[in-house]
Structure formats: structure tokens, C-alpha cells
Amino acid sequence: MRIGILDYDVGNITNVIRCLERISSLAFSSKREIQILRISNPDIIFTCDKILLPGVGAFGVAITNLRKKNLDNAIIEFAKSGRFILGICLGMQLLFEKSYEFGTHDGLGLVQGEVIKFGSEDSVIQDLSHEKGKKQDNITPNTSNQSLNLFCQNNPNHLKIPHIGWNKNFKTQNHCIIKDMPEEFYLYFVHSYHAVCGKENLVAYCDYGVSFPSIVAHENVIGMQPHPERSHDYGFKIMRNFLEL
Template identity: 35%
Template structure:
């Protein structure tokens, strides 16, 4: 079972429907206790970094999410949900993130229209179970004004270019993030969600859940 975190900052139903389309069961989680009932988690997100972290704090999600991710269970952040995986976000001042990945989230340099909105190709830099079956330079749908700057280049699985080359897919161990919206990036976005679903099912089978 895949849990989708409902903290008031994401396109929950769109993600749920996309998972259903690739035959994976999901539940929208409205309280941290729901984490006990799932084998993998998706953290969606739309809006500002600080607002997202404040919403997670109000809902008492932060420590349970960190504990879940550190348990080794598959975890995927989408768009803003990817950005808050990092240690610091610079939107409207510096704000602490979840710290599951090392690095910070910064604004696109001046000279480009923001938000970056629309379809962009993604250059895959290294193999990952998350991107199996996805051709290099496939197109995905983006909407964002800030981008992640990982401390470790090994955490960058794929990049895109919007006047500056930025991480489009990140990952370390069991924690991954997609800057684009896979639920809006058919067919390759659906392939990524299907890959994540298989990782969740494998974890569940190994753990006996």
C-alpha cells in the first residue's frame, strides 16, 4: 500500500488516480498515524517551501515522516515535496527542510521567466530503479520557481535545462524526488510511478507485510 501525505499542499487526487491507472493501490493519509498502515509514501506539494514546512509542522508530520524514510521504506517527493526533502530552502528567507537529502533549494537566476512551466526533457545521469524503462531525454511536465542544489552530485539522477541545468530527479538509498509532476507527465511519468509502486511492493514482500 502506498500512502499519499495530505497536508493541504498537494494534488492528492491526481496522484492517487495516476497510481490507480498503473494498478497500484494508494490511500490518502490525513494523520501521521496512517504511516503505520503503508509500505511506501508519496509526499506531493504545490506552493512555497516555508508554507509546506509549516503545514507539515502543524499536522505533526515532520518527525513521523523522517522516521518513516529512515526506516528504509520507499519514499518519493514530488515537486515541492521533493524540495522539502533537502536541508534548507531559500524562498522568502532561509527555512529548514526535512533534511533527508543534503543541500539547499534556490531560486532560478534572473533573466528567465518564472515559474518554469511546461514540458522539458530530462537527461538521465545514472541508473536507478526509479527510472527503469524510461528513455533518456523523455519529456515531463514542470511547474516551479526554485530548484534543488544537492550537496552530493551522486544524489542527482537526472537533470533538465531552463537556462541553468538543474536536478529533475534526485535519490539516495530509499528516498527519491521528482521536480516535475509525474501524475501529469504521461506516459513516462506513469512509468516512474509504476516503478515506485514496484519498489513498494518489493519492500512489502520482503518485510512480510
């Protein structure tokens, strides 16, 4: 199995590669030999079975770099082939249609939704705390701008941005990327912007002033805002699940 890590001069790719190397060195159920490739050539993407899109930094710089390297269209075509893609942190945000980070930027459009800043006027999404512990497939932030988490409503400027550190995630569906994981689990975050998406794409959410999507999926395209490579056991479990898809 060939796993491609996209290198577009944004983010700490080395840690992601080390995480994958550690997992591949351990026995896991698929028993397949794993070859990890660092990719900046769009033609090489199509030789891979799965690809990862890591990223740390600004959305505008990242999408520009992808386009300069002709990686954007290659990623879209790879997704159309039905093979799995995992976007991490900024890489997840790039999967969406649009971002409002330092301007307005079009994303890859592989997942329906947008990326907005914590505490902005548009950061008006439903408080999902009443859904904790429920097992249902249709829990989502409300993108109709009708409901705010009380903390954010009264103190929108009191959020510490960026959101850094460990935070709890809540399952909204039993997706294969979080197979055999508990209903609530901690992962490590570093970000100032968050996604807003529909319920059909929401896999897990996190609370930080507002409730925001932490893991999303659309068919074979998966994104996660937290860093699995920095999230110890649960992060490694997610990466292992991805390899076993």
C-alpha cells in the same frame, strides 16, 4: 501493498491519486494488490509500505503544515525504516535540508542540498550540456559557485519564472526509479525554485537557463521536481517503477 499519499493541505493530491489508481488498475510485473490511502494522521504512515509526498505552493507554508500535523518526524522515521518515499515537485524540495523561498526554512533533511530560486546569485551551477549522452554515475551540478550556464550568466533576469511546461531530462545514472526509460525523456514542470545537490544524489537533470536536478535519490528517499501525474507515458512509467520497488 499500502501506498500512503500525505495530505497536508498543500497541492493537488487528487491528480496523484487518480494516476496511482489508473496504474494499479493495469497489470504490472509485481502483481500485487494496491491500496491507496490519503493520510493526514502520522500514526497511519507506519502502516504503509511506501509513501508519496506531493506538493504545490510555498515551501514555508508546506513545512509549517507538516509540523502542525506532526507529519515531519513521522516522515523522517519512515525513511529510517528503509521503506520508499517519493517526493513530487514541492514535495521533493521538502526532502532537502534548506530552502531560501521567501526567507530561510529548514526542510526534512533527508537529501543533502538546498533549494534556491532560478536566476538568483546563488543559482550558479555547472552547465551539464557537454555530458548529454554519456553514461556515468558522477554527473552533478557544481555547488561551489564556479561555473554558470552562459545564458544565465549573461541574462539572469531573462528567464521566464516560473518554469512551466514540458522539458527534456537527461539521465546521469541507471536508478530503479527510471528503469527501462531512455537516456533523454520529457516531463512536465511547474516551479520557480530548484534544488542544488551533490553528484551522489543526482539521478537526472534538466536545462532551464541553468542545469538543475530534476530527479534525485538518497538510498530509499526519491524526489522528482516535475509532475509525473501530468507527464503522460514517462510520468506514468516513473510512478509504476515506484510501485514496483
